Amino acid sequence: DAGITQSPRHKVTETGTPVTLRCHQTENHRYMYWYRQDPGHGLRLIHYSYGVKDTDKGEVSDGYSVSRSKTEDFLLTLESATSSQTSVYFCAISESAREQYFGPGTRLTVT
């Protein structure tokens, strides 16, 4: 498996609190992605990065921000969590967008 980890793996938080999810890679891949997966919607791209400090929005970026200060780390922040952001979050890495490697996922519950 590609060297990609996500932390935390599970988190329960209250509405209105800030939450940061971390994705860490040891592959030195250029691209990193954050997706969310909900029943009936498949995987939806939130934000992605094509290099250190270079990020762009995906399909469902509202309410999320990202940062990438080092090649190996890509952080996803929910500034003020809402119940609609309860989901499973996957990080992915790649050298070519056509072949991505996914992390184990983070299950986030906002109560």
Next chain:
Amino acid sequence: LAKTTQPISMDSYEGQEVNITCSHNNIATNDYITWYQQFPSQGPRFIIQGYKTKVTNEVASLFIPADRKSSTLSLPRVSLSDTAVYYCLVGDQNTDKLIFGTGTRLQVFP
């Protein structure tokens, strides 16, 4: 990015060959076709990729007709462990993002 359409679900039995077809009528000249597999509670896993004709690896085959408006993922002799969701995606070599649809949920029965 080209939109893809695939069946929502399929059923099969162990030992059978399964073919999942994906439609991508607006595929661009430079687009490649990529398939991913996802097991419950795991992230998707790359299976196979192709541009035209046929591609085969140790897991599956990918058939792409000349007009490239569709593609078929073929899984030979499926087992229970092939029960998963399969996603078809298209994108060019310079694409920096992929769009996943809802995929095809394959259920393999004993």
